[in-house]
Amino acid sequence: MNARHTIRNPGKAAATDTLAEAIGRIAQNDGDYFTEISGLTLHRRSASAAPMPCIYGFGLGVVAQGGKRVMLGDEVFNYAAGQSLLTTIDVPVVSNVTVATPAAPFLGLMLALDPRIVMELAAEMEGMQPRKESPDPAISVSDLESPVLDALIRLVRLLDEPELIPHVAALIQQEIAIRLLAGAYGPLLRKFAATGSPSEQIARAVTWLKLNFAQPLHVDELAANAHMSPSTFRQHFRAITGTSPLQYQKQLRLQEARQLMLSQNLDAGTASLRVGYESASQFSREYARLFGAPPLRDIQRMRVDVLAGLPVLG
Template identity: 45%
Template structure:
């Protein structure tokens, strides 16, 4: 049996039903869908995603990336993205393994491996694809096998995860991930600003505060922030606000005006207008559509 076939079988056996499944292995999430999905808006946390079966599109800004068993997705910072499963069926469901990135483990590995000149360059997009190598696939399969041997997880799972991260760092896009571990890298500086936006996204945004948090001048901050996130800080904040409002309306049955006010909108009409622009319909119609389509609840 080849590694890809075993990857598919392990995912099929351990996922069971459609949805997003936490596992006994820290940082390891299994995702399954028996149908293509509508576009799903989410804040994607730093992670690497490997598809065993099916395919998916992820949109960041105006860029659409498609990945499948031959290519894996890496997200290096928190990013508002739109994800859509495009190849899935009852007979061959979409099967995806997500490994959330552990910054401490990454940093320790980078220190052990030493730096290279490319580590200090300007940051690229915080979302990118790489080819899935046989060595990477072998490490993924060994990590998944541990779900059948829970008594070995505590000792062996960190070793398998460490190998996966090592292969990420050694891969074609490894220089981008290495920047996560460098305190003075532009990516780390942008990430400090992202943390501030996430913490205070309901408050009016002052670009000067974000630039100071990133320890950059205004021009340099704008340039590097957009390079990483494919959007301006104001656009980033707006996406966080609208995604949180959507979550409140859907999960807590709050009316649209209250949800908009909760996330920082003073004008209900402006909130409704920007909500419809992002999600394709005003709040009431959008929420009705969500409740009628469980696939909207599948994470990107």
């Protein structure tokens, strides 16, 4: 899919421009903007950026202007103005803005979805039985459908009425979830919400890994809890997350260590022990392999970027 995607529908193009304008009014400088609406962040970049490893959670990424690339394992997802990217479980990805200039900056948003609400809505909208079909990757790209785009515009514009946010934001977010279930993303969302399906079982395993990444990993136990053989579990896990359970745990550990060093000023040795590493040298090697520099140099660079007011993520 080409990141320089052209919106053929004039009405949709105008709505996408309206969303970009609404984002740009708030995100007037490069950076990531955490808003008063729970789960909604706005993003602006004036130039393309180098690929950066990060964790994408259950939610919807939207490009209103510019283009972005996300890599999940060996798969590459490009999306541009008028398109969105749905992530159904937390997955380690490599992402970066690919289309942005000072005159036409990248403008986008991320909207976290509540799995519990999505599951409840899916059950109400369609009687769901456990499914045994092969799982799909946790990431999918699609054109924004007009009703979803309209709801996103209303959600961002609600930031101009802070007194109404506690009363209206949740209603619009629920509407977005309903429209996603009713639209192109519906089959994928229902698959992950279907109790007993391979996708749902892997999602449960991912949740456990997120909460227990510092503990030793026993894949056979995870497979047994998912009612799968170890080989089947590994196959489904890779199909959904783009990586193996061991590599998934490793990325969770390294991402958490990076945050600890940046936010709590921990040294590399302390951070590595905190996230479950027994060998400081192994931690440094794997950290440099993922982030492109040893821990000390990487954190120093990030702090310089923060002081300069530059975004530290891709």
